Amino acid sequence: MIQLIAKRLAAAAVIVLALTAVMFFLQKISPVDPVHAMLGPSASPAAIVAEQKRLGLDRPFLAQYGSYLNGLLHGNLGMSYRTRRPVSTDLGSFLPATAELSVYALIFALILAVILALGSTLRWPGSSVFRLLLIAGASAPAFLLGIVGILIFYSKLGWLPATGRTSVLNPPTGPTGFLTIDGLLHGEPSVTFDAFRHLLMPALAVAAIPAVSIGRVLRSSLIGQMRADYVRTARAKGLTERQVVLGHVLRNSVNAALSMTGLQVGLMFSGVVVIEEIFGWPGIGQYMAQSIPAADFPAISGVTLLLGAGYVAVNTIVDILQAIADPRINA
Amino acid sequence: MTTLDTAASQPDTMEAVARVENLSITFRRGALNIQAVRGVSLEVRRGEILGLVGESGSGKSVLGMSLLGLLPGEPAPVTSGAVTVCGKDMLNGSAGLRRAVRRQHLGAVFQDPMTSLNPTMRVGRQVIEAAGSEDEAVRLLRAVGIPDATRRMASFPHELSGGLRQRVMIAMAIAGRPALVIADEPTTALDVMVQAQVLALLRSLRDEIGCSFLMITHDLGVAAQIADRIAVLYAGRIAELGPTATVLHAAAHPYSAALTxxxxxxxxxxxxxxxxxxxxxxxxxxxxPGCPFEPRCALARDECSVTMPEPVEVAPGHLSACILPPGEVAAAFAPAPPASRITTLDEAAADVPAAPAGRPASAAAAEPAVAARVQDVAKTFRVKSGRRRVGLQALRGVSLQVAEGESVAIVGESGSGKSTMLRVIAGLERADRGGITLGRGAGPQMVFQDAGASLTPWLTVGALIGERLRHAHLGAAQRGERVEEALAHVGLPAHVARARATQLSGGQRQRVALARATVVPPEVLLCDEPTSALDVSLAAVVLNLVARLRRELGMAVLFVTHDLSVARVVADRIAVMYLGRIVELGPAEQVVASPQHPYTKALVRAVPDLGVTPAALPGEPASPLDPPPGCAFNPRCPVAEPACADPDFLPRLIKLRGEQDRTVACIRAEVN
Known part of the structure; x- marks a missing residue:
């Protein structure tokens, strides 16, 4: 198991390295000249040359990549053309909001997927409703769910807030950046509750489609596994149907669903960007939305690298979880 | 505790732990009503082993599942009659009641221990689920003869051998001292040696625990080993029920007699x-509407097709569902089978499975032409074992020569490398070392064990067979003719060409597989256990067919099987393999009649037969991941000497003194 984890981590590192190479190459061929962007159109030629020297842009290509990598290792993602601050500082203030939204969306997606899959597979009166949800759910895009949610739960019912992360004026800061957790750590459960109310709608909107996709895969695995011989053995032992499903069938069914989760996380990131716009969520999505029109390449590449690394990390975890779930993978 | 309960509350169940009364089970499949069980009555007495014997489709497994209260199917099947276990209704009782009976009074062992155990749960936890506690689980694993039981608790099923897995299944089945264990083909997926071990274990468990067994099997030989009474099931009805010896040797029903x-x-x-x-x-x-066996019965009369005979007592404790007096049936089957009903005399001459006398006369005189020559072939697969990649030594230097038109059987347990050998000859695997020389004729063709899975489901039979004629540049009409011809050769009507494999029966599929292999007659036909998945009566048909095709098309046949009795009738010569090497090679009849290698001797003794108690070698087959040094068989060999384990000792095939064509690889043969 340790060997497998080491192997997966090494593979993940290689992928992230390849991603940095791609980002660096794109930066080099992009039409935006960083020096012009930094100094503005009225800079003197001498100042431009001096700035190029200062940034090391006169050095060979590989050496530049080397120092770029070295910078990355030290958390240096370059200066944003637009905000004139280090990209890492910008991300530091926008990332926690997005990370919190994404983590909750993923948790909601997994819980919903298991409920949908079990609810539609087990024999009970409501199973056809769950089957319908699995079919219809995939045809509701996240932005539509977000808007409909705002119309119903904010405008009509007034149950949930529609914008921002919190209505608390001075929310506690750190250590995790997750308001729901920091609230508890600072002994302010009201902050946690408020933050949770704020993220409920956007997280569910992001989670809906992944939940349906994962749920469908899990459902088909469950149905297949319920016919397996070992289920017959478990029943012959006199186990209850609940013991059979939760104790035997579920673990044998999660593998394909885990693969699907890994894929869906990539899609979820793009869902988050849209949803943040709709809910006025102060996260990376908004930062991106402002950076792209400004051709702020360091900001764009910083965000891309971060999301890419997050995607690789999630899929590495998926691989490891699959090996834990099925001992034959490791063998 | 459970024994006391039932004894106190249900005095009448002292005699029978399970009772089936006039049971009918019908599954609805679309517009079809599949009548799986049609009016069966029987009882399992306390402490007895009842053998339930029948071909596939006889309803024997459905009957077993009804006793477990686990009838499959959605929608649920239509049932009538009664099934009681320890006095509890297993047919119409509530789900909770049936589950409680399974938990307290029943155990179950199923056919394939690989798929019947949860692959992602340690076997210890699986046994604990049935046993209740860890200590009890360890005790059970010891009781079923699992060495090092405490350590094995932490194993996953795929880390155990087939025999050990089935022992784990049995440990779960006997947990909580059940009154009745349903064993559904518990040895069918096992090698003959392991089968003998498991049967011996079941017998001793019955004696120790005193529980009853319902032993469901298609093999009369297995039932004969272990059952006190045998019930023969045919088309969902009891054909015959009686004491084992009576059913086997004085059958009152023509079906039981024909099956024997x-x-x-x-x-x-x-x-x-x-x-x-x-x-x-x-x-x-x-x-x-009449007797279900009437269309196949050699003794059928007119009235048999009109009224369905009920099982009636022909002697105390002996039931038969046949209108003929038992004496007449016995007389008809006693001296010789009514051969005329089985095959015509002409066919008989052509159908001889192994025809050593029929070899071309030239073969005896000069060196016969070679159809396939295998020279010192070795093959190692890289597999993962735990954390390391290790070599699985499937073939460790095998040499074999198959003459034109000759039939050679390769016999061995799983892991002996017999199937790898076929695949190397077929060119499906590349040998690491050594050479394969094939004759001048058309390349080899293969027939596999699972005929259903080896036929592409969405192609018609005609397309499947016609595929092999692609290079013959034939017109569509000519191609159709050749396909029809090939189908006729295997005894199938021409219209089968338009069917798909899924629409055919198991026997028909194996015929189609043979037609595909022989539409362009190969120099060598490679058969990989083509009959081991078939019922007894169908297997015989396929073996006859292989023999006839071999004669008519002049092919050599290389036939892989784990079953010595099949090898003996199908082959001129038998090669016995153990752990990637041939240990004995010789004329089929002689190898079986007077085996020389200790392993061959053990194999012969392990074959289940009527009236013989097979003896099994103790222990597990050695692993091809780590073959023992010297003679690989030495750890299990009853006559091993210290020299056998010498790493420098390499057993070679040596001619037996005084015999031209028998060789054996044993240190004793070298000394003599």
Missing amino acids: RSRLSLSSERGRPLVTLPGEVPDPAGPP
């Missing part, structure tokens, strides 16, 4: 076609 007769054994006659049961089991969606 068509069973292959080490004493089946080789010089003539195998006795077969003509025809097939009736369609369960529309069984005939």
